Amino acid sequence: MLAPRVIRLLEDIVGKEQVTTDATDMLCYSYDATQQTFLPDAVVFPENSEQVSLVMKMANVENVPVFPRGAGSGFTGGSLPIAGGIVLVTSRMDRIIEIDEDNLVATVEPGVVTEQFQQAVEKVGLFYPPDPASLKFSTLGGNAAECAGGPRCVKYGVTKDYILGLEVVTPQGDIIRTGGPTMKGVVGYDLTKLMVGCEGTLGIITKLIIKLLPLPEAKKTMLIMFDSIDGAAQAVSAIIRGKIIPTTLEFMDAATIECLRKATDLDLPQEAQAVLIVEVDGDKDMIDRQAEKILNIVQPLGIVNTRVATTAAESEDIWKVRRSVSASLRNVNPDKFNEDICVPRSRVPDMIRKVNAISEQYQIPIVNFGHAGDGNIHVNIMIDSKQPGQSEKAEEAIKEVFAGALELGGTMSGEHGVGNTKAPYIPMELDPAAVAYMKTIKQALDPKNVLNPGKILLEDAPLEAQVN
Amino acid sequence: MSEQKKHKTLEDFRAEIDRCVKCGACQAQCAVYKTLKRESTVARGKVAIAEALLDKDLPLNDRFVLDMSQCLLCGSCYDKCPNLVPTDEIVMAARREIAERQGLTTFGKALTGVIKRPKLMDLLAKSGQRFGSMLFKKVPEHSGLRLRFPVPFIAQDRAIPEIAKVPFRERYPQPLTGDSEKVPVAFFTGCMINYTYPEVGEALVKIMRFMGIPMVVPQGQGCCGLPAHAAGDAATVDLLADNNVAAFAQQPGVVVTACASCNAGIGKHYRDMGGAYTELGEKVVDVLKFLVDNGLIEKLKALPSATDTLRVTYHDPCHLRTQGITAQPRELLRALPGVEFVEMEGADRCCGLGGTFSVYHYDTSRKIGARKADGIAASQADVVASACPGCMMQLQDSIEHAGLSQRVSHVLELIADRLPDVS
Numbered sequence: 107m108l109a110p111r112v113i114r115l116l117e118d119i120v121g122k123e124q125v126t127t128d129a130t131d132m133l134c135y136s137y138d139a140t141q142q143t144f145l146p147d148a149v150v151f152p153e154n155s156e157q158v159s160l161v162m163k164m165a166n167v168e169n170v171p172v173f174p175r176g177a178g179s180g181f182t183g184g185s186l187p188i189a190g191g192i193v194l195v196t197s198r199m200d201r202i203i204e205i206d207e208d209n210l211v212a213t214v215e216p217g218v219v220t221e222q223f224q225q226a227v228e229k230v231g232l233f234y235p236p237d238p239a240s241l242k243f244s245t246l247g248g249n250a251a252e253c254a255g256g257p258r259c260v261k262y263g264v265t266k267d268y269i270l271g272l273e274v275v276t277p278q279g280d281i282i283r284t285g286g287p288t289m290k291g292v293v294g295y296d297l298t299k300l301m302v303g304c305e306g307t308l309g310i311i312t313k314l315i316i317k318l319l320p321l322p323e324a325k326k327t328m329l330i331m332f333d334s335i336d337g338a339a340q341a342v343s344a345i346i347r348g349k350i351i352p353t354t355l356e357f358m359d360a361a362t363i364e365c366l367r368k369a370t371d372l373d374l375p376q377e378a379q380a381v382l383i384v385e386v387d388g389d390k391d392m393i394d395r396q397a398e399k400i401l402n403i404v405q406p407l408g409i410v411n412t413r414v415a416t417t418a419a420e421s422e423d424i425w426k427v428r429r430s431v432s433a434s435l436r437n438v439n440p441d442k443f444n445e446d447i448c449v450p451r452s453r454v455p456d457m458i459r460k461v462n463a464i465s466e467q468y469q470i471p472i473v474n475f476g477h478a479g480d481g482n483i484h485v486n487i488m489i490d491s492k493q494p495g496q497s498e499k500a501e502e503a504i505k506e507v508f509a510g511a512l513e514l515g516g517t518m519s520g521e522h523g524v525g526n527t528k529a530p531y532i533p534m535e536l537d538p539a540a541v542a543y544m545k546t547i548k549q550a551l552d553p554k555n556v557l558n559p560g561k562i563l564l565e566d567a568p569l570e571a572q573v574n
Numbered sequence: 575m576s577e578q579k580k581h582k583t584l585e586d587f588r589a590e591i592d593r594c595v596k597c598g599a600c601q602a603q604c605a606v607y608k609t610l611k612r613e614s615t616v617a618r619g620k621v622a623i624a625e626a627l628l629d630k631d632l633p634l635n636d637r638f639v640l641d642m643s644q645c646l647l648c649g650s651c652y653d654k655c656p657n658l659v660p661t662d663e664i665v666m667a668a669r670r671e672i673a674e675r676q677g678l679t680t681f682g683k684a685l686t687g688v689i690k691r692p693k694l695m696d697l698l699a700k701s702g703q704r705f706g707s708m709l710f711k712k713v714p715e716h717s718g719l720r721l722r723f724p725v726p727f728i729a730q731d732r733a734i735p736e737i738a739k740v741p742f743r744e745r746y747p748q749p750l751t752g753d754s755e756k757v758p759v760a761f762f763t764g765c766m767i768n769y770t771y772p773e774v775g776e777a778l779v780k781i782m783r784f785m786g787i788p789m790v791v792p793q794g795q796g797c798c799g800l801p802a803h804a805a806g807d808a809a810t811v812d813l814l815a816d817n818n819v820a821a822f823a824q825q826p827g828v829v830v831t832a833c834a835s836c837n838a839g840i841g842k843h844y845r846d847m848g849g850a851y852t853e854l855g856e857k858v859v860d861v862l863k864f865l866v867d868n869g870l871i872e873k874l875k876a877l878p879s880a881t882d883t884l885r886v887t888y889h890d891p892c893h894l895r896t897q898g899i900t901a902q903p904r905e906l907l908r909a910l911p912g913v914e915f916v917e918m919e920g921a922d923r924c925c926g927l928g929g930t931f932s933v934y935h936y937d938t939s940r941k942i943g944a945r946k947a948d949g950i951a952a953s954q955a956d957v958v959a960s961a962c963p964g965c966m967m968q969l970q971d972s973i974e975h976a977g978l979s980q981r982v983s984h985v986l987e988l989i990a991d992r993l994p995d996v997s
Binding site: 129131138200221240432 | 593595597598599600601602612613614618619622623626631632637641656658
């Protein structure tokens with residue numbers, strides 16, 4: 107419970123209509139895509155950086171934790187109010203302020219939905235490549251805070267590669283600007299890169315200056331079926347080694363294909379043990395040559411079947427295969443742990459072998475698909491949490507999956523971040539000195555630990571909301 | 575039959591509620607959420623609220639009534655839900671729960687008590703009853719029109735079609751003959767075509783004569799019950815469904831609808847009710863799908879070309895789009911001589927009517943409609959075609975409020991206009 111004084115202060119800052127403590131609203135802002143729930147004590151909907159700044163200043167005086175939230179679609183609990191307190195929602199800060207066609211730069215507020223931004227820039231022939239699976243509903247502020255990725259990152263890089271500058275409200279309530287609209291800039295520390303991916307623990311993003319590219323003229327999508335996972339994995343390495351970087355290089359393993367066969371009427375022959383979806387983009391005359399080159403490279407690697415889309419509708423049909431995966435998994439088991447490890451691209455086959463061994467050892471189905479071109483594999487550990495012992499087995503299996511990725515020189519998360527769900531595993535990946543370095547930064551910037559406490563660094567104990 | 579359980583309770587949806595993993599994909603689909611931007615308005619929020627009611631974590635209070643009213647029942651969230659959580663059905667079950675627990679006949683009555691708008695109520699007191707009763711003199715008490723246009727709706731500044739002098743069904747008491755070897759089609763008109771858009775029915779008569787398909791307009795039929803469904807009024811749904819089952823009992827062939835909402839009302843919803851209701855529900859087919867399946871496209875392509883050209887765009891009614899009926903209306907329009915078909919931006923977005931929704935949340939409904947109008951303006955079409963009289967009314971209202979000049983037509987009217995006269 108927050109003191110009535112705190113609620114009054116919030117109402118003074120954002121207006122009575124934009125603060126709620128209603129039990130229904132507390133429930134509705136208690137969750138994200140991790141299916142954990144933590145009830146906040148109040149939810150606020152600020153409309154500008156000044157209001158966000160005043161909320162943070164008040165939170166420092168009153169010792170109340172604040173949890174910034176975009177669309178609440180994160181996979182690691184980054185926006186969850188794990189210590190009660192205030193959820194600060196950016197949904198009203200949703201203006202595209204400027205699309206500067208002279209400089210290929212846009213300025214936006216954090217609550218803009220990623221797909222809406224992409225559509226707006228594509229209308230004027232420009233391109234914002236990062237495409238997380240949640241792009242139809244997640245926000246640019248959330249994407250930047252988590253440094254979101256997506257299938258197109260193979261060729262175009264991730265969110266941080268497109269953020270030139272930010273306006274940020276610091277944990278103590280100052281409004282600062284980092285970077286700027288120029289393509290170069292080396293004055294002072296690169297605070298932009300520090301903020302992108304900090305999961306809202308070091309500041310609240312209130313404006314983003316985004317780099318844009320010219321929109322590619324055309325694209326071509328191919329679906330290639332292999333008779334073995336090794337063939338598909340070798341194809342990935344061979345394509346990269348062949349000095350071609352496709353736009354996307356998505357893969358699905360045999361378990362995924364089996365799920366699709368059971369749940370959909372998609373045409374996937376029994377011999378297909380792995381599938382790659384490859385897309386190339388660029389000038390019209392270039393993409394045909396690229397596609398041909400790729401098909402030549404993969405030819406000796408045990409191809410079952412190849413489909414090359416010649417129209418937008420056929421391309422859509424191919425992507426439908428990929429998009430049907432998530433829903434089809436439910437038939438294996440009702441609950442899934444969706445991990446997103448990333449390994450050096452050449453080690454994807456080794457990683458798949460490790461995961462299969464772990465699945466065998468724990469007798470838990472594990473379904474793998476994802477962004478093979480990045481070495482970023484979505485490892486889905488499928489359990490029925492109502493069955494006794496399954497959750498514990500899954501915990502153990504997850505730990506082994508992480509250990510396996512780290513052994514291969516990889517990381518335990520390519521896209522989803524740490525939040526509170528992966529925080530316990532941080533010592534597996536980061537050495538104590540690196541953790542101490544991060545803690546020093548957090549403590550210096552947020553001495554009272556009021557901004558998104560308990561995320562990333564587990565030991566910084568969550569601050570309990572004050573009872574007055 | 576009335577002893578048998580025809581309508582699921584909220585508790586019956588436990589498994590579906592459990593399936594929601596709070597991924598948030600529904601945020602991209604919900605027109606209400608996109609307008610109000612509050613989590614309690616989007617599907618995963620409503621599912622969480624419904625679950626909390628079942629678990630007794632939240633009471634059935636005014637807030638619950640309001641939250642369950644904030645749904646267009648368009649089914650868009652279900653359509654794109656990775657786990658196929660039927661939030662529209664869950665909301666309808668919640669509305670029945672509200673009516674039942676509060677001892678009211680309809681959810682609308684509970685909602686009227688929650689939404690206190692003195693200005694509107696004054697207006698009603700002064701002019702409503704007189705105006706309302708005059709307008710609805712010809713419309714039976716249980717007609718969906720009365721639920722769709724209760725007095726508060728009429729008192730608002732809204733474009734409403736006129737009530738026909740002679741209702742459509744009264745014009746065709748006798749079967750319409752066609753090729754004798756063909757099984758006659760039964761036409762379920764729905765209230766809006768019968769009372770306010772009889773010209774849509776007339777267009778269908780002309781098309782069926784052109785196709786040589788015999789058609790019957792069963793006289794005993796009434797409202798499909800969808801508005802009563804949306805109002806949580808299970809008793810009225812049953813009453814209306816029994817009436818329609820009796821009215822169509824003698825019909826051997828398919829039952830066509832030219833109203834997307836009625837199609838859901840006597841199609842999808844009857845199929846879920848079991849027994850004779852399911853049997854009737856399974857015979858129901860949207861008229862545009864029926865016409866395409868029966869070769870109208872080829873016949874239209876054979877018509878002589880027209881000299882003048884009409885630029886036509888199409889709005890997808892939610893109740894057809896969620897059944898996957900999106901290609902047929904477009905194919906028909908493309909095949910028409912003298913029609914240049916253009917897509918508009920957001921053709922698949924709900925128009926914002928949502929039955930009861932627009933009655934009680936007219937401001938939100940109008941904002942959703944305004945976004946629709948933006949797409950219509952950008953398409954530079956002369957005519958907006960659709961396949962649902964409810965959408966047609968809302969679209970016309972949105973167009974007028976946006977100061978645009980487009981005409982709204984049913985696809986059937988555009989087809990009929992281009993057919994030669996057959997006696």
